[in-house]
Amino acid sequence: MKVIGIYTKDFSLYHDLMDAMKAKGLDFIVLSNPDRIPSKVGVVITSSLEKKSVSCKNVVSADNFRRVMDAVDKALQILRGKEHYMEIVIGIDPGEYPGVALLGDGKVVQTWCLSSVDETVGLVERLLRDYNAEVKFIRIGHGSRVYRDRIIKGLSSLKLFIEIVDETKTSPQTGFSREERNKKAAVKIGATPGRRFAGIGGGKKPTKGEIRDVQRKSRILSKGRITISEEVARKVLEGKISLEEAVKEN
Known part of the structure; x- marks a missing residue:
């Protein structure tokens, strides 16, 4: 299985990349020579200044992204061998700590558990911008109405198709941490057809x-x-x- 390679002489960027990779629990290789890339490396993350020296077909310049974590997400997207989808669905489990799941052509690409509504809105905006697809839409759980409506309001400028999903049966069984429960719920919400959003409050x-x-x-x-x-x-x-x-x- 291919892994991500890290090459940079920028001390600050190096440590930011280490933290991001470890936070995601990803396997990676630190490269000492940009001309000699091991066959198991499928993509290299580096800086824009060092990019030209890297002998690899797939190279991501971390400093071209707002956050290092975004660069890692892009590298993962390349590593999985799919940069264009027919359909992108973002599933959201609303609440104090929202769960978010990105589904591409019916398969789970990545999941998150966030700490605020603003962080959730920012992530969704970035995903919609960074991932290419013929069709993009959002599915959000019907519960936690206060948080749900705040998320929808934050995304209103995108003028995107939004479905409200009955999340009664989407909550996973006990035995998982809050983070894992919220992520799993977001996946189920993203995979479940809902009703088209009819405005905040739905007229009720x-x-x-x-x-x-x-x-x-x-x-x-x-x-x-x-x-x-x-x-x-x-x-x-x-x-x-x-x-x-x-x-x-x-």
């Missing part, structure tokens, strides 16, 4: 239970100091403001 008014739940979360977020009003809770559920903004304004 927030229920009393949903309003109370948002108020409860406002107390948790403010460490018991604040309980936002029902009117403000409705705005949060409608995606007009975030829960964090609602707490700060009170």
Whole structure:
């Protein structure tokens, strides 16, 4: 099986690449001579200044990406031998720590567990930009309405086809860490057909239970100091403001 090769004399880039590769649990080879690339290396990550010296068909310049992790993702894409898909689906398990899965032509390409809505929106935007496909769309779970609607609102400028998926049966059984559960749920959501998104709130008014739940979360977020009003809770559920903004304004 082919692996990623790392070649650079840039000390800072070298350590950033080491951290990224280890964080993903990937096998790799550190190259000392750019003219002698082992046959098991399928792609080399280096800097744009050193790229010309690397004797390899597939070379990724890490400094051409916003993050080193993005360069590693691109190298993985090349390593898997597929840079163009007929269909790209991004599955999202909404929540406090959203799970995201990238599916290319029905196969899982990669999964993530993120720490915020903003980070999720940023990742989805990058995936849509970096991966080529004839058709691209998003499937997001119907639960965790506050987080779901905030993610959708963040992606609204993309004018992309979005499906809402019933995630009742997508949550994996116990025995997995939160990160693994969220990733697995995102994969199932991405692979499950849903209904076309009809606007934030779907035309439905927030229920009393949903309003109370948002108020409860406002107390948790403010460490018991604040309980936002029902009117403000409705705005949060409608995606007009975030829960964090609602707490700060009170």
